[in-house]
Amino acid sequence: MSIVEKERDLLRFTTAGSVDDGKSTLIGRMLFDSKQIFQDQMDALESASRLRGEEHVNLALLTDGLRAEREQGITIDVAYRYFSTARRKFIIADTPGHEQYTRNMVTGASSADLAIVLIDARNGVLTQSKRHGIIASLLGIPHVVVAVNKMDLVDYSQERYQQIVDEYTDFAQKLNVHDLSFIPISALVGDNVVDAGDNMPWYTGHSLLHLLENVTISADRNLVDFRFPVQYVIRPHQDFRGFAGRVASGTVKTGEEVTILPSLRRSRIKSIHVYDRQVEETFAQQSAVLTLQDEIDVSRGDMIVRSHNLPEVSGEFEAVVCWMDERNQLKTDTQYLLQHTTRTSKVFVDEILYRLDVNTLHREAADSLELNEIGRVKLTSSQPIFFDPYDRNRETGGFVIIDPTDFRTVGAGMIRYTTRETLRELRRERGQDAERPRATNVSWEQGLVSRAEREKRNAHKAVCLWLTGLSGSGKSTIARAVEQQLFADGRQVFRLDGDNVRHGLCADLGFTRDDRSANIRRVGHAAQLLFEAGQVVICSFIAPYAADRDFVRALFPEAAFLEVYVRCDIEVCKQRDPKGLYQKAERGEISGFTGVDDPYEEPANADLVIDTAVLSESDAVARVVAQVTRLL
Amino acid sequence: MPSYRMNTFELLESEAVYVIREVAAQFERPVMLFSGGKDSILMSYLARKAFYPGKIPFPLMHIDTGHNFPETIEYRDWWMEQIGAQLIVRSVQDSIDSGRVAEEEGPNPSRNALQTITLLDAIKEFKFDAAMGGARRDEEKARAKERFFSFRDRFGQWDPKNQRPELWYLFNGHKRPGEHFRVFPISNWTELDVWQYIERQEIPMPSLYFSHQREIVRRDGVILARTPFISLTEGERWETSRVRFRTIGDATCTGATESVAVEMADIVNEVAATRVTERGGRADDRRSEAAMEDRKKQGYF
Numbered sequence: 001m002s003i004v005e006k007e008r009d010l011l012r013f014t015t016a017g018s019v020d021d022g023k024s025t026l027i028g029r030m031l032f033d034s035k036q037i038f039q040d041q042m043d044a045l046e047s048a049s050r051l052r053g054e055e056h057v058n059l060a061l062l063t064d065g066l067r068a069e070r071e072q073g074i075t076i077d078v079a080y081r082y083f084s085t086a087r088r089k090f091i092i093a094d095t096p097g098h099e100q101y102t103r104n105m106v107t108g109a110s111s112a113d114l115a116i117v118l119i120d121a122r123n124g125v126l127t128q129s130k131r132h133g134i135i136a137s138l139l140g141i142p143h144v145v146v147a148v149n150k151m152d153l154v155d156y157s158q159e160r161y162q163q164i165v166d167e168y169t170d171f172a173q174k175l176n177v178h179d180l181s182f183i184p185i186s187a188l189v190g191d192n193v194v195d196a197g198d199n200m201p202w203y204t205g206h207s208l209l210h211l212l213e214n215v216t217i218s219a220d221r222n223l224v225d226f227r228f229p230v231q232y233v234i235r236p237h238q239d240f241r242g243f244a245g246r247v248a249s250g251t252v253k254t255g256e257e258v259t260i261l262p263s264l265r266r267s268r269i270k271s272i273h274v275y276d277r278q279v280e281e282t283f284a285q286q287s288a289v290l291t292l293q294d295e296i297d298v299s300r301g302d303m304i305v306r307s308h309n310l311p312e313v314s315g316e317f318e319a320v321v322c323w324m325d326e327r328n329q330l331k332t333d334t335q336y337l338l339q340h341t342t343r344t345s346k347v348f349v350d351e352i353l354y355r356l357d358v359n360t361l362h363r364e365a366a367d368s369l370e371l372n373e374i375g376r377v378k379l380t381s382s383q384p385i386f387f388d389p390y391d392r393n394r395e396t397g398g399f400v401i402i403d404p405t406d407f408r409t410v411g412a413g414m415i416r417y418t419t420r421e422t423l424r425e426l427r428r429e430r431g432q433d434a435e436r437p438r439a440t441n442v443s444w445e446q447g448l449v450s451r452a453e454r455e456k457r458n459a460h461k462a463v464c465l466w467l468t469g470l471s472g473s474g475k476s477t478i479a480r481a482v483e484q485q486l487f488a489d490g491r492q493v494f495r496l497d498g499d500n501v502r503h504g505l506c507a508d509l510g511f512t513r514d515d516r517s518a519n520i521r522r523v524g525h526a527a528q529l530l531f532e533a534g535q536v537v538i539c540s541f542i543a544p545y546a547a548d549r550d551f552v553r554a555l556f557p558e559a560a561f562l563e564v565y566v567r568c569d570i571e572v573c574k575q576r577d578p579k580g581l582y583q584k585a586e587r588g589e590i591s592g593f594t595g596v597d598d599p600y601e602e603p604a605n606a607d608l609v610i611d612t613a614v615l616s617e618s619d620a621v622a623r624v625v626a627q628v629t630r631l632l
Numbered sequence: 633m634p635s636y637r638m639n640t641f642e643l644l645e646s647e648a649v650y651v652i653r654e655v656a657a658q659f660e661r662p663v664m665l666f667s668g669g670k671d672s673i674l675m676s677y678l679a680r681k682a683f684y685p686g687k688i689p690f691p692l693m694h695i696d697t698g699h700n701f702p703e704t705i706e707y708r709d710w711w712m713e714q715i716g717a718q719l720i721v722r723s724v725q726d727s728i729d730s731g732r733v734a735e736e737e738g739p740n741p742s743r744n745a746l747q748t749i750t751l752l753d754a755i756k757e758f759k760f761d762a763a764m765g766g767a768r769r770d771e772e773k774a775r776a777k778e779r780f781f782s783f784r785d786r787f788g789q790w791d792p793k794n795q796r797p798e799l800w801y802l803f804n805g806h807k808r809p810g811e812h813f814r815v816f817p818i819s820n821w822t823e824l825d826v827w828q829y830i831e832r833q834e835i836p837m838p839s840l841y842f843s844h845q846r847e848i849v850r851r852d853g854v855i856l857a858r859t860p861f862i863s864l865t866e867g868e869r870w871e872t873s874r875v876r877f878r879t880i881g882d883a884t885c886t887g888a889t890e891s892v893a894v895e896m897a898d899i900v901n902e903v904a905a906t907r908v909t910e911r912g913g914r915a916d917d918r919r920s921e922a923a924m925e926d927r928k929k930q931g932y933f
Binding site for chain 2: 007008009010077078079080081082084088089091103104106107110111218221223231232234235236240242244245246248251273275276283284285286287289300324337339340342344394395398399400402406407408409412
């Protein structure tokens with residue numbers, strides 16, 4: 001075999017920034033330093049740079065493709081670049097950074113695993129840098145790296161760098177970005193691009209390339225919800241009818257029960273073929289052919305899903321749409337075509353709820369959307385589509401809008417949630433039970449180290465502390481402070497927080513009554529495992545239903561469970577509204593929100609009640625710590 | 633617990649198969665172009681996979697410039713049998729004979745530009761609405777912005793300003809009568825990806841890709857093979873050298889490289905170590921900085 005033999009995976013990233021930020025130079029630098037520039041390309045670069053009267057080889061010329069762009073010195077479309085290292089292949093979607101190219105940025109961002117936002121260290125955080133973060137967040141890019149460039153022009157000042165980091169971190173609180181990191185670089189000189197260089201000894205983090213090579217992306221995929229949009233039917237002879245497609249998300253095995261949408265017919269997977277191989281299981285991103293045990297009519301545009309995990313099925317839904325057409329505006333009285341998974345249907349935009357200012361996230365009333373504008377709209381399609389909210393599934397949550405007369409792609413959208421009931425509710429009406437199967441024949445495995453022994457070594461007992469209360473009541477604030485205090489006191493302590501578990505452990509759950517219960521049940525079990533490990537476990541969850549809290553309480557010995565009701569008047573919570581959720585709920589953008597259109601069942605027998613509308617934070621924390629310490 | 637991970641090749645393969653199936657599903661009369669080069673061999677190999685155990689549901693088409701290496705035609709016919717595909721051949725010579733195009737003058741008349749007319753005529757003749765090609769974005773600067781589904785107007789022309797945005801895995805192939813698409817399923821592969829995949833999958837390749845003795849002439853830094861279509865100009869002479877081809881196309885403008893690579897692994901190593909792009913050996917790209925862009929606008933692949 002050849003020398004280049006290691007198993008590499010693939011990272012798609014997007015770079016947004018203007019020429020002035022040094023984006024093209026950065027890409028040129030990455031290609032150059034990772035030895036991806038060929039001699040003849042280099043020769044062409046040198047002669048082109050000379051013709052332009054430039055002294056040094058202009059690395060930016062390497063990435064400015066079309067002649068018009070070379071003449072004007074700007075990048076006007078998404079350009080794809082490739083390079084690889086021993087660990088990974090990289091596909092760069094190189095996009096222009098100016099506001100008039102928002103649609104190009106959106107396009108480049110749609111399939112990216114990571115976004116590099118470039119900031120010129122001299123200029124600091126500009127409107128443009130914020131816009132790039134907002135677009136990355138809207139398009140659900142899991143990782144954002146802010147490259148603070150041109151450090152050579154600010155004397156490699158740590159202070160300047162830190163200023164930018166602080167300002168951007170503060171701004172990013174508003175975004176839906178799970179992984180944000182910063183790197184000070186000089187693309188021109190090469191510091192921290194591939195190698196560290198000697199100019200910033202105060203920076204102890206990794207280089208940009210190191211980060212690109214090592215960021216974990218396999219966990220970003222949705223491996224829970226099996227979704228198989230049927231692309232094509234393969235029928236070589238009477239005995240073989242295979243449904244070809246690419247697994248959009250999740251996994252499936254032979255023998256599993258599946259449901260076909262929209263017919264709702266059920267069958268089982270008979271066989272799975274990946275090209276000329278027959279396999280037992282197929283998973284997200286794989287192109288496969290499925291056959292079913294029963295003769296069911298299935299065609300392109302249908303979706304095969306697991307019977308116990310159905311997507312939303314609706315002809316009415318809301319979405320954030322980016323308008324991409326320079327000829328006509330998005331209007332509410334016009335019919336368009338909607339391309340979603342392998343289905344195309346007619347669609348009307350019923351209402352434009354608001355236009356989003358991509359520089360500030362401010363919402364404005366609007367009757368139409370112009371080229372490059374982003375807004376939230378309500379849509380009705382001529383036939384139901386099968387989808388998941390985009391946050392949870394990019395493949396089944398994204399769509400494009402097509403002009404019905406000349407068929408140009410004029411818009412792209414990300415589904416936020418349905419305005420109608422979910423199929424699950426539909427199934428309940430039909431009396432079908434959507435309960436997940438429980439594991440049977442499983443008993444608790446007892447290890448050789450007991451909890452009692454762990455408690456002895458820790459010199460304190462294990463305890464579960466459960467804080468319940470409305471959103472905005474102050475649970476998380478108290479939980480964090482209590483954790484810090486107990487840790488300072490030398491306790492083994494760990495905190496589980498609502499938002500954190502929903503990133504991974506419970507990422508497949510929504511906010512329906514069933515999903516909320518499942519969420520609390522899982523957290524309860526996770527807390528129990530930590531408890532068995534001898535920890536003081538602090539859980540802060542709304543946990544609105546009494547039955548769920550009782551379920552959790554029953555997992556722990558009576559003396560080791562402490563329920564704290566963090567009480568706060570709903571009006572005070574609304575005023576605080578730290579995440580803007582009440583506002584969204586009251587505008588109807590979130591449904592089933594506790595305290596607005598979903599009940600909070602007040603605990604009747606809490607071990608401790610803390611009223612945060614009355615008590616100061618430090619008093620509240622002191623009371624909780626005192627109560628917990630008594631149990632240790 | 634399975635890892636559910638795919639390596640680069642599996643991901644690229646899955647993506648290309650998806651695109652090829654999308655073409656079969658969205659278009660009424662698709663065709664896949666076959667030049668006999670490694671990219672079109674790879675693409676047709678992936679088409680075979682995409683519809684397995686069924687047959688490839690569209691024909692393959694070779695636009696024959698008439699300036700072929702005999703090995704190419706031999707391989708082509710053998711390969712079609714291997715993958716069970718139906719082949720259409722349309723030749724530039726016919727276009728010349730019927731007066732549709734005129735041969736270039738001079739010592740190295742290239743038919744690369746002429747094949748555009750033959751291709752557009754064939755598309756019209758068969759009413760093809762999508763033609764798949766093995767072009768890759770890493771080949772040349774103008775290709776870096778090319779779409780998977782590249783829209784062509786009624787004149788077969790490519791307008792860089794009128795291309796459709798492609799998001800996620802959604803490819804918009806809707807069109808009006810007379811309009812058609814060029815589709816590039818292996819857009820995201822690099823030359824090295826192609827060779828490594830061919831090596832792993834043990835795809836049999838034409839002998840021209842492997843090192844062999846051949847009579848050549850050196851012209852403007854490009855090594856051209858001796859064929860009846862090339863005559864020497866002043867100061868040039870034929871010499872014998874150990875060469876192989878990195879790309880295979882019209883024999884008059886496909887440059888060879890000096891190489892001792894006899895095994896597939898040698899080729900992969902050579903490609904991994906090389907410092908010249910594969911198109912660096914193509915005389916037609918050297919004519920001007922924006923040569924490729926100009927040809928694309930005319931309808932060239």
